[in-house]
Amino acid sequence: MSFNTFGKLFRFTTWGESHGPAIGCIIDGCPPLIQVKEQDIQKELDKRKPGQSKFTTQRKESDKVQILSGVFEGKTTGTPISLIIYNEDMRSKDYKNIKDKFRPGHADFTYFKKYGIRDYRGGGRSSARETAARVAAGAIAKKVLQKKLGKKFRISAAVTQLGILGCDTTKWNDKIIYKNPFFCPDNSMLKTWEKYLLSIRKAGSSCGAIIEVRAKGIPTGLGAPIYSKLDADIASAMMSINAVKGVNIGSGMNSAQLSGEENSDEISLNKKKLKFNSNNAGGILGGISSGQEIIVSFAVKPTSSILKSRKTINKFGKNTSISVRGRHDPCVGIRAVPIGEAMLSCVLLDHYLMNKAQCN
Amino acid sequence: MSFNTFGKLFRFTTWGESHGPAIGCIIDGCPPLIQVKEQDIQKELDKRKPGQSKFTTQRKESDKVQILSGVFEGKTTGTPISLIIYNEDMRSKDYKNIKDKFRPGHADFTYFKKYGIRDYRGGGRSSARETAARVAAGAIAKKVLQKKLGKKFRISAAVTQLGILGCDTTKWNDKIIYKNPFFCPDNSMLKTWEKYLLSIRKAGSSCGAIIEVRAKGIPTGLGAPIYSKLDADIASAMMSINAVKGVNIGSGMNSAQLSGEENSDEISLNKKKLKFNSNNAGGILGGISSGQEIIVSFAVKPTSSILKSRKTINKFGKNTSISVRGRHDPCVGIRAVPIGEAMLSCVLLDHYLMNKAQCN
Amino acid sequence: MSFNTFGKLFRFTTWGESHGPAIGCIIDGCPPLIQVKEQDIQKELDKRKPGQSKFTTQRKESDKVQILSGVFEGKTTGTPISLIIYNEDMRSKDYKNIKDKFRPGHADFTYFKKYGIRDYRGGGRSSARETAARVAAGAIAKKVLQKKLGKKFRISAAVTQLGILGCDTTKWNDKIIYKNPFFCPDNSMLKTWEKYLLSIRKAGSSCGAIIEVRAKGIPTGLGAPIYSKLDADIASAMMSINAVKGVNIGSGMNSAQLSGEENSDEISLNKKKLKFNSNNAGGILGGISSGQEIIVSFAVKPTSSILKSRKTINKFGKNTSISVRGRHDPCVGIRAVPIGEAMLSCVLLDHYLMNKAQCN
Amino acid sequence: MSFNTFGKLFRFTTWGESHGPAIGCIIDGCPPLIQVKEQDIQKELDKRKPGQSKFTTQRKESDKVQILSGVFEGKTTGTPISLIIYNEDMRSKDYKNIKDKFRPGHADFTYFKKYGIRDYRGGGRSSARETAARVAAGAIAKKVLQKKLGKKFRISAAVTQLGILGCDTTKWNDKIIYKNPFFCPDNSMLKTWEKYLLSIRKAGSSCGAIIEVRAKGIPTGLGAPIYSKLDADIASAMMSINAVKGVNIGSGMNSAQLSGEENSDEISLNKKKLKFNSNNAGGILGGISSGQEIIVSFAVKPTSSILKSRKTINKFGKNTSISVRGRHDPCVGIRAVPIGEAMLSCVLLDHYLMNKAQCN
Secondary structure, three states: OOOOEEOOOOEEEEEEOOOOOEEEEEEEOOOOOOEOOHHHHHHHHHHHOOOOOOOOOOOOOOOOEEEOOOEEOOEEOOOOEEEEEEOOOOOHHHHHHHOOEOOOOOOHHHHHHHHOOOOOHHHHHHOHHHHHHHHHHHHHHHHHHHHHHHHHOEEEEEEEEEOOEEOOHHHOOHHHHOOOOOOOOOHHHHHHHHHHHHHHHHOOOOEOEEEEEEEEOOOOOOOEOOOEOHHHHHHHHHHOOOOEEEEEEOOHHHHHHOEHHHHOOOEEEEOOEEEEOOOOOOOEEOOEEOOOOEEEEEEEOOOOOOOOOEEEEEOOOOEEEEOOOOOOOOOOOOOHHHHHHHHHHHHHHHHHHHHHHHHO | OOOOEEOOOOEEEEEEOOOOOEEEEEEEOOOOOOEOOHHHHHHHHHHHOOOOOOOOOOOOOOOOEEEOOOEEOOEEOOOOEEEEEEOOOOOHHHHHHHOOEOOOOOOHHHHHHHHOOOOOHHHHHHOHHHHHHHHHHHHHHHHHHHHHHHHHOEEEEEEEEEOOEEOOHHHOOHHHHOOOOOOOOOHHHHHHHHHHHHHHHHOOOOEOEEEEEEEEOOOOOOOEOOOEOHHHHHHHHHHOOOOEEEEEEOOHHHHHHOEHHHHOOOEEEEOOEEEEOOOOOOOEEOOEEOOOOEEEEEEEOOOOOOOOOEEEEEOOOOEEEEOOOOOOOOOOOOOHHHHHHHHHHHHHHHHHHHHHHHHO | OOOOEEOOOOEEEEEEOOOOOEEEEEEEOOOOOOEOOHHHHHHHHHHHOOOOOOOOOOOOOOOOEEEOOOEEOOEEOOOOEEEEEEOOOOOHHHHHHHOOEOOOOOOHHHHHHHHOOOOOHHHHHHOHHHHHHHHHHHHHHHHHHHHHHHHHOEEEEEEEEEOOEEOOHHHOOHHHHOOOOOOOOOHHHHHHHHHHHHHHHHOOOOEOEEEEEEEEOOOOOOOEOOOEOHHHHHHHHHHOOOOEEEEEEOOHHHHHHOEHHHHOOOEEEEOOEEEEOOOOOOOEEOOEEOOOOEEEEEEEOOOOOOOOOEEEEEOOOOEEEEOOOOOOOOOOOOOHHHHHHHHHHHHHHHHHHHHHHHHO | OOOOEEOOOOEEEEEEOOOOOEEEEEEEOOOOOOEOOHHHHHHHHHHHOOOOOOOOOOOOOOOOEEEOOOEEOOEEOOOOEEEEEEOOOOOHHHHHHHOOEOOOOOOHHHHHHHHOOOOOHHHHHHOHHHHHHHHHHHHHHHHHHHHHHHHHOEEEEEEEEEOOEEOOHHHOOHHHHOOOOOOOOOHHHHHHHHHHHHHHHHOOOOEOEEEEEEEEOOOOOOOEOOOEOHHHHHHHHHHOOOOEEEEEEOOHHHHHHOEHHHHOOOEEEEOOEEEEOOOOOOOEEOOEEOOOOEEEEEEEOOOOOOOOOEEEEEOOOOEEEEOOOOOOOOOOOOOHHHHHHHHHHHHHHHHHHHHHHHHO
16 A cells, blocks of 8 residues: 555655645665765755745755655765655645645645545645655655666756657757756757747636656666556556646557567677667566666646636635635646656666565 | 455455466455355356457357355355366367477467476466456455445447447447457447457458456545556556557546647536536546546557467577467457456455545 | 655655754644644643653754645645754764764664665654654544544553553543653553653663553455555554554454464344444454454564663774763653554554545 | 554565465565575575474475576675465365354455355465465565675574373473473473374364463664554564464463562673563563563464364354364464564564664
């Protein structure tokens, strides 16, 4: 069971509401003797921190993380690591006027129907604020992978499609991603994307995005068929991110249109080095990593909280309309980039440990 | 942990290899007092049975299921239900010539690298034959859902894209799906698809497919945020099916291209009846069912075992080539239709039980 | 997997070290709409609080609990409940002189061997301080059970044997338990026990104890055969408490000496009321509650940290000796009383929810 | 969740009823490349086979096990191992006269109340027949442990108390255990026990027993605090065996009566060899193995199915009496010996794998 826990051997449990006193997570199953500093986690958190550009929510959160347990004299001890981030800029009053209304496209309606109660302030538990806790967990997963897999290991993520505009992924440049407000890997698209997103913001609308996550240096053999296939766990991880509606591994949905000979990645050996002629599989065959780069992408739907007026009902069963004025991202997809990176790190570490248990 | 087990409260564990003596599954957590006959399961199994048309593998399997436990005097007792299907038409010799080669696009290479050993006969455990066991489990899930949700509950699945050819899903007709060899829901496409698939078969090639699964009559409130969101569990379920590379909920990957106002499904009440103006969400908001129809689709890559010669290596580390002559489906996606139906049934029942535990 | 998580549907995860900044727990799967105040939890925590009598450790901890999430406007929301207790009286220097030595009978040696590192301050994670977090979780479980089972539900625990001295359990009086420093249910033994424990304390020694936990008003049908039998889960729960070495259900170890006719509890109906003539089964048959009172007992070994000098080795592999001067309970078993109560509450609620899911 | 599944990384799921067509189990998570033959499993099954002496049930079962999957060319492949044992001597008619009555001390009443239906033939799922499936799983766990831990590893179990008669465990002799009908390790007690058990059988009564299980050659570091402590998992494992009512680790319940200095096992080094001066801890400190011999004991209550007439009720709510004539063991505890051995093997392997994942 895993309502608020993710993972099997490397497990994290997140807690906290958007406008409660704090959010946080507990990491259980982390190997001991890994060097972890608050700064390692902070670095990752800063990537998804709100208020960094005009294209993300203006909520001001320093998102300072504290380690409360599990690290002793700078090293993990193998016991649970408790991380806490206090909430700061909680303008709960922004939500008073929508407390009885269900925002279309939001979890408001379903949370209320399921639990019979909901913390309406900022979406409560359903807020994307929860993802800060995952990014913190992912930062620790990354530290472990770096130690276990060495320098070959490399993970990165970027927005590869902003609304209707794609980018050229063959121009992928890790170094620019977190240096532009769209987390775009292709320098040549920055201007176009900026213009596009400004127009959307101005219109009080929003757009969706596609995020791609890539991991290099992953050993062959990670993945536990049949129901903990590496790709099945990745799909679950990505789909658990707020607003995600689709997940692709390698060629993904597009593989339906390929022929058998186009799709199957030919294998050859050149000077004892294994080579695949293509990577439609996204680095995963039969649910197990093949040693190729792991390639995952997922779609984030457009922000549902928009200025434009939308028809809805309230909790008293009356028809009404809503226009959300709070502080919102015109494209929530952008901040999903470090989250995708964190989730993939966690899944990979989890499978690394599982494989170590059963097969090495 | 769940290497070969799927589900949380309604759990099934599958076992068996393509060319071993039998395959089967154990269902644990099934509610008691549900009427189940072997015939109920057989009916579903017959849908994915090989050898039914020239478009599916010519392997002859009667796929007769036997109930070995958990049903007493025609009713489930709440104890584990053990189902067994003996393998019959096992031409293992077909595989002798490829026993040391890794078929590109197959799990051959990764299983061997992970475990250091593999049952090469027909793909062993990685064979799609395993899915018969899931269909059997799904048949029981369906019986339980029918009893618990009543007549409103309805689940169906179909191929909505065959290779490069789509169909018109507004013409969806449940009644024709299992009466045509492509499990197509749109009568108008049958001729075109037949011609297309014949040409692919003749060329010794294969094609992919997109399968869509729909469920009606699902109550509001199923889904357990954050990491057992209904959509996260569905994504994991579908991605665990052999050859699946992408999963969409509702508008799926396409939602990246929608604007906020196009995407968010407006809500209204008409004579006390709740109405959503659209269903981009695929019936799931914040990981919880909204009461709308659940809509899921997934892409199945083209069959990797093809006649056309492909470059590969063998287990001795030599370059070689391969051409697979066995009995294979030109489009494995077709037989994934009842599997998708089964997996969704299992996920829905699982969440129905979880919701019953926590919230009702 | 459950390194630091207990439970299946009602799950809590504890974290924190004896001398770190704080300890706490996350409760996941709690039903919504349960009224919970910090005071409800504090009341239970105060029972196990150190420093309340001369027979328990003199460490001063106010053990003030704070609710950080999952409760909104006084009611649970169905989302994770995060509880935190800050550590206060951390005299870490008390432990400097034993930081390299392994205390016999302690987890020092095994933690160091397993993890290659240990937080030696007060036992770190292996300290009984962790149990405060469980008591907090148990307080919430109790609130849920009270709402779900109504007034019939009653749980209580007591020390029934202090070292070599038993008490008369037929004189069990709930009201006096938390009013005497030994948490003894039998008024007639208080004087004798006081004299006995004073002599042990004076000698710089310690003694063990047996704790009995009883629960009334438990419905028939809780328990999930075979491997989540109610008694199997209770045994696991109790054995997970620090220093526990044995667990009995009903007649327990003593049942080996009974004859078949003495042991099997005869059943009869009197005016439509079911009656068992005895309760050797401790309220559990075939792993399922029978409707009788649940009776569990467990043995807590004597405190291993004693003044008397003991032979041991240090982490450099040298023979040495140790005498522990810190603040310790002469009988740790006493403070295990509220812990046993908390653990049984959690197991019962967990099975209540599981039974609701599968069978009601 | 684990209704009928035991274990975390090495998991087995059992299925089947006493008088159904077969029983069996699926083992998931077994490491690959372990040599396993049906004969390895059969050898263990033969130890608990009924009908081997006049002191065990006269039901005739050859209990022939078949491997249906997961083993290829004599070696495990890392995929699920399915084992089946067909039932043979099913005299269901023996149970007709008790089909509506609840046998006191049995699971009859609770199964019926929980599920609303029960397979009354021979106890159905609650029959001790289920334990054959565990013994089969344990046989495989033992093979893995033998390969991983080498020759130092040794596990054995025996009856150390038969009803009111103990034996001298310092005279423990592995070689005689399965050569006497009481699975007694002390040669000097055989005559006395025989006389005693004959008298009980003659009286139509039954007696309980205490079984002790010992494991040598277990490395330091197995066990996952806090809630998967090695002893907590052992307690759960043993308590899940039919008719078990108490579990001790090392000095167990008796440790309550020891003083701190008697109880804590002193440690010393002699020529670089670690030595504990005693083993009250039963080889486990803080939930982690210390490298000492693991010592576990558990009590099995007397057989509830006895000839002597007992008061009970039937399912129509009427008072009645019952006298069970079927084929029953005068002391079911005896056949629990190989079961205890199997369960401990499974727990140890499970923790061996968990430790490998997190700590090595």
